[in-house]
Amino acid sequence: MSPIRLALVGLGKIARDQHLPAIAATPEIELVAVASRNARLAGVDCFRSIEELLAEVSDIDAVALCTPPIVRREQAMAALAARKHVLLEKPPGPTVGELNPLVAMAKRENRTLFAAWHSRFAPAVEPARAFLARHRARSVTILWQEDVRVWHPGQDWIFEPGGLGVFDPGINALSILSAILPEPVFVSGAKLDFPANRQAPIAAEVELASISGLPIHGSFDFRQSGEQFWSIEIETDAGRLVLAFGGARLSLDGEPLVDEQEEEYRGVYRRFVELVRTSGIDADAVPLCLVADVFMLGRRSVVEDFMW
Structure with a gap:
């Protein structure tokens, strides 16, 4: 062919x-x-x-x-x-x-x-989905915190309307979340930090929940220096499941289940x-719908100017 x-x-x-x-x-x-x-x-x-x-x-x-x-x-x-x-x-x-x-x-x-x-093609995503199909999740914490100057140097469009700001990477976490949980999730509240000189948020704290009431908290920040975080931590009835490095690694109570090269x-x-x-x-629109709901429900807070 x-x-x-x-x-x-x-x-x-x-x-x-x-x-x-x-x-x-x-x-x-x-x-x-x-x-x-x-x-x-x-x-x-x-x-x-x-x-x-x-x-x-x-x-x-x-x-x-x-x-x-x-x-x-x-x-x-x-x-x-x-x-x-x-x-x-x-x-x-x-x-x-x-x-x-x-x-x-x-x-x-x-x-x-x-x-x-x-991000749904990261090596830990399918194993995490399979695990959560068998075990009950009790709470979820998303930490998606990176330095925009390192990962998006000089990309002003990311802070323009439609650029999504911190949700340009943050939507990756939501794409994983919506793929691994066995039921739909929705946004219940958010706080968005907008630099005074920009049109998109540089940080956000987001509350979500599943249909059955599973509590989910997401912390997204473009101002992270030092160690960078792209992790989803899930407390389950079988232990603490952690997807780290954007889904490249998976562990249960600290024991590695998946540790593969990103492809x-x-x-x-x-x-x-x-x-x-x-x-x-x-053409799944769910991750984009969640970000849109964050923008609709989020309380806006103005923070200091952001300069490259």
Whole structure:
């Protein structure tokens, strides 16, 4: 079977750090083109926009959108209208309402739309889901605290409307949470810290609960220095289950159950290949809905200016 001919749209940090290595490690995919306003990649055709790419290269099969969320809807519509399969980096967009029309368009064109919640492909996620299917959770604590200057250097768009602020990484925790718990969760309250000179939160404390009343607390912070935290700690009837390092490690009462190298994006592209082969759609909006509910219910607090 011929490889899927892929174009990468957006060539920033996430594309270079994660997408390019994962694509190179996926034999069923061939990277043939890149669209970026400010960057070029040796060895492939390069264009300044997705519109230019689609007009000039007719024989691509799919596009992966790694641009900031605010522009992804129009790019996805252009790709689907050209009958290309589409992979959306997370979040799939800046608003909940724009995802369903994209799903409908993908169905009309018989093309794949994949909202790639990459953290769900971390090695500890499926074992944690299986554990929680057998044991009762009593409480959940999310600690997602990182230094924005290290992980998103100079990326002003992340603090603009639609950039999600601290929930750009924080939504990864919610994507894991909604995948491993056996029942839906909802937001019951939040406190959001907005820098006086920014339009998106730099930190948040969030209260959630499951349908049966499971208490869940999330602490999200972009100002973390020193040790960084990407963990979900779950007290259960069988002990304390901890997903650490964004889902790369899993332990029960301190005893390791999973400790593997991060290969989330290889899992993302394996799943994309499966979907493209069948023109399937995988576009779960739950993590984005939870973040939207945080913004709707959250009490806003203004904190000191944030400067790079």
